[in-house]
Amino acid sequence: MAESHTARVVEVIEETKDAHSIVLEVAPETGEQFSYRSGQFLTIAVPSDETGTVARCYSLSSAPHEGDLLKITVKRTEEGYGSNWICDNVSSGDDLTVLAPSGIFTPDSLDVDFLLFAGGSGITPVISIAKSALTLGTGNVVLLYANRDESSVIFARELTELAEKHADRFVVVHWLESVQGLPTMEHLKTFASPFTSYDSFVCGPAPFMKGVTAALKELGLPRRRRHQEKFVSLGGNPFGDQAEDVSVDADDSDDPVVETEVLPEAGGRDAPAMVEVELDGEEHTFSDWPADKPLLDLLLAKGLDAPFSCRQGQCSACACRVLEGEVKMMHNEVLDDEDLEEGIRLACQSLPVTDVVKVTYH
Numbered sequence: 001m002a003e004s005h006t007a008r009v010v011e012v013i014e015e016t017k018d019a020h021s022i023v024l025e026v027a028p029e030t031g032e033q034f035s036y037r038s039g040q041f042l043t044i045a046v047p048s049d050e051t052g053t054v055a056r057c058y059s060l061s062s063a064p065h066e067g068d069l070l071k072i073t074v075k076r077t078e079e080g081y082g083s084n085w086i087c088d089n090v091s092s093g094d095d096l097t098v099l100a101p102s103g104i105f106t107p108d109s110l111d112v113d114f115l116l117f118a119g120g121s122g123i124t125p126v127i128s129i130a131k132s133a134l135t136l137g138t139g140n141v142v143l144l145y146a147n148r149d150e151s152s153v154i155f156a157r158e159l160t161e162l163a164e165k166h167a168d169r170f171v172v173v174h175w176l177e178s179v180q181g182l183p184t185m186e187h188l189k190t191f192a193s194p195f196t197s198y199d200s201f202v203c204g205p206a207p208f209m210k211g212v213t214a215a216l217k218e219l220g221l222p223r224r225r226r227h228q229e230k231f232v233s234l235g236g237n238p239f240g241d242q243a244e245d246v247s248v249d250a251d252d253s254d255d256p257v258v259e260t261e262v263l264p265e266a267g268g269r270d271a272p273a274m275v276e277v278e279l280d281g282e283e284h285t286f287s288d289w290p291a292d293k294p295l296l297d298l299l300l301a302k303g304l305d306a307p308f309s310c311r312q313g314q315c316s317a318c319a320c321r322v323l324e325g326e327v328k329m330m331h332n333e334v335l336d337d338e339d340l341e342e343g344i345r346l347a348c349q350s351l352p353v354t355d356v357v358k359v360t361y362h
Contacts, residue, residue, distance in 0.1 A: 004045065004239050005030050009094040010069065015154045019075040019121060020087050021061060024096065031068065036101035038063050038128040039201070039229075042072055043309050045097035045239045046082045053097075053239050056082035057315060059125035059203070059229070060101065061155070063132045070101075073154065075121035099238060102309040102317030105229040107199065108362075110137030115195045117188075117212045119146045119204020123154050125229060126203055134166045141170045142195055144188075146208060149178040183208075188215035196221055203229035223338055230316050230334045238310050273352035276324075278360040279304055289352050295320075295327065295359070296347040307361070311348045318347040325357035 011023040024042075026034050041059045048054045062071035076087045090096070105125055107114070110133050118126040123145055133141050147153050153174065163172050173191070175183055188211060192200075196219050202212045209228055216226050273289045277299065289298050296318050299306040309317035313331035322343045327350040335344055345359075 003033075004097050004099060005033070007070070007096050007098045009090055009092055009096060011092055012090060015073060016075075016152055018087075018152070019073060019154050020090075021071050021073045022086065022090055022096075023062075024070040024072070024098070025068070026070065026098075030100075033100045034070065036060060036064055036070075037106040038132040039106040039125045040101040040103040041125070042070065042101055043099040043238060043315075044072070044082070044086070046085050048081070054082060055238055055310070056086075057102075057309070059103075059105075059128070061124045061127055063128045063135070065132060065135055073121065073124045075154070097239060099309055102307055102315065103229075104316050104319045105201065105203065105227060107133070107201075107227075111139060112137070113139040113195070113198040114141045115192060115198035115200040116141065116143040117146075117200070117202040117204070117208075118143065119208035120148075120152070121154060122202075122204030122208070122229070124203070126201060127155055127158070129201055130162065130170070134162060134170055139169070140198075141166075142198065143170075143172045144175060144183075144191055145172060146175040146183060146204065147177070149176055183211065185211060185215055185218075188212055189219060192216060192219055199225045199227070201227045201229075223342055230336075238312075269352060271355075273325075273354065274356045275352070276356070276358040277304070277320075278362060279306060280361070289357070291352060293351070294330070294348055295350040295352075295357075299347070306347060308348055313346050313349040316346075319344055320347050320359045320361050321345070323358045323360055325352075325354040327351060327357055328353050 005026060007024040007026050009022055010025050013021040015021055041057045043055055043057050045053045046056055058072040058074050060070060061073040062069065074083050074086045076083050107129060114129065114133050116126050116130060130141050130143060133139065159172050163170050192215060200216055200221060202209050213226065213228060269291045272291065274285065274287045275289045275295065277284045284304060286298065286302060296306055296308055307317050309315050314333045316334050322345050327345055329346055329349040330351065331349050332346060335346065
């Protein structure tokens with residue numbers, strides 16, 4: 001069970017007819033746990049008459065340099081239980097149960113040039129990255145933001161103000177389906193072609209992300225400079241107030257859904273393995289990693305503050321990179337083939353295969 005916290009709602013902002021920003025305040029003593037990087041998300045406990053609690057992940061649209069308050073932005077979807085409950089019920093003064101920020105949709109450095117793509121509510125983590133890059137970084141930022149029509153543009157005023165304030169470094173292009181139709185592969189390639197040396201980040205509906213990723217691949221952007229947000233509605237309850245899994249509806253149509261991959265329950269070995277872990281700039285070595293114990297469980301038992309959220313293989317919060325050796329994942333709903341080829345694994349689902357495994361969270 002992940003450690004949950006109480007966050008006080010200090011303001012609710014109606015961004016559009018279907019999107020609300022929720023500004024949150026956490027207790028000062030939990031401040032260090034709630035330090036975050038642009039592009040990360042919060043996991044929110046949403047009450048349910050049927051199951052007690054369901055969990056939903058919403059990206060932070062605030063940026064770390066803006067202060068201690070956190071802001072998530074939630075877009076109502078027709079069949080989305082969590083988004084409708086939040087938009088209909090949450091008001092100033094309410095308390096929400098949340099997990100600490102998680103996610104790996106984050107830049108390694110702010111001192112690079114950024115090529116950003118957002119579709120619909122996918123702008124939420126993207127604007128956080130843009131604000132940090134423009135305020136704390138030194139590079140240029142180019143953003144393509146796609147929406148159905150002008151009324152559905154979230155953060156319209158904030159984006160305009162950023163473009164005016166950073167006119168020499170920030171270019172935002174709005175793509176409206178009502179005016180230009182859906183962006184095609186050729187549209188995306190034409191837009192991106194002058195910026196193939198930039199680091200790219202894309203978030204939005206699955207078809208949009210697939211199209212952008214394909215365009216960037218054709219333009220030759222290497223995998224290390226292509227970042228795609230990945231998390232799905234959680235099928236388990238990380239808040240721990242129910243032992244059984246929580247059945248959830250598909251929420252947030254802007255989130256990609258990746259086919260589930262179920263792998264054997266054991267890593268194919270009997271003896272303990274040795275693992276070397278780089279976490280928060282420090283290196284740790286453990287020679288007693290049991291064959292049937294997920295890496296995350298081992299690290300937590302050793303007292304390391306390893307990141308995690310769902311522990312079900314359904315979000316990217318615990319993702320790490322295997323530098324040496326091999327692990328086998330029991331369950332994976334979020335990493336695609338390219339991620340796996342790059343050595344990215346979910347620590348909460350990883351069992352040792354080789355005698356020695358070396359991983360990093362950097």
